[in-house]
Amino acid sequence: MDQRTKLRMEARAKVLKAMAHPSRLFIVDTLANGECSVAELTKLIGCDMSTVSKHLAQLKAAGIVSDRREASQVFYSLTAPCVMGFFDCIENVLRQGLQTQIELVDAVVERN
Amino acid sequence: MDQRTKLRMEARAKVLKAMAHPSRLFIVDTLANGECSVAELTKLIGCDMSTVSKHLAQLKAAGIVSDRREASQVFYSLTAPCVMGFFDCIENVLRQGLQTQIELVDAVVERN
């Protein structure tokens, strides 16, 4: 892998890595319906606010969300709505994986 | 986040995490052009074959690639070509992030 390709893959990986966490996926899913304050997200997720704040910082660093201050609250919103398009494909992969597992079990049952 | 949602997000995260690594992204990109043996991929990536094998195992566990044995070689191919659709969006996010940085620099220059 030449240097140029490596750098491009690293940049891409950074974006994917930012989304590759249950809480952060949930945040993205939630923000797709409109902006949210950190407190709201914290309540929905159910863990420490500092944890949520750090997840949001990661998403922001990746360019997936952006923040807006209003008085003492900070509202986050989705700046890259195209990531919502990932979910259809991911659900497909999950379904396909499940199907494969069923087939494997069937094959074992068949054999016995 | 209720249990059901949490499980779904974890499943989705597993698929994304499988792709969220430079070498694994490169593998996916390469396999999009047709199947490859582990040795070929190892040569292209330029690290230990055992490392590549483990990356492939992760992609396979996530249901993104599948393997086919032919004599002593193992050929991998992309079973979820829809993941290629991620790249357009990711490139968008990266471009947008770059643009944002330029604007920030401009703002600083403006101020001085």
Add this chain to the structure above:
DNA sequence: GGCACACTTGACAATTTGGCCAAATGGCCA
């Protein structure tokens, strides 16, 4: 100024990940 509120950051421990080496496995052929 001082206080309360929403949020972010730093320090830290626990867990996971990534890479290499060496050893094991699987399949072909003499």
Add this chain to the structure above:
DNA sequence: TGGCCATTTGGCCAAATTGTCAAGTGTGCC
């Protein structure tokens, strides 16, 4: 069977990730 080749697996260590608590920052209000 034994040897060879491609690949996988296990052991190990360094580095990255995650979460929590405590302390810090920023904003509005009295």
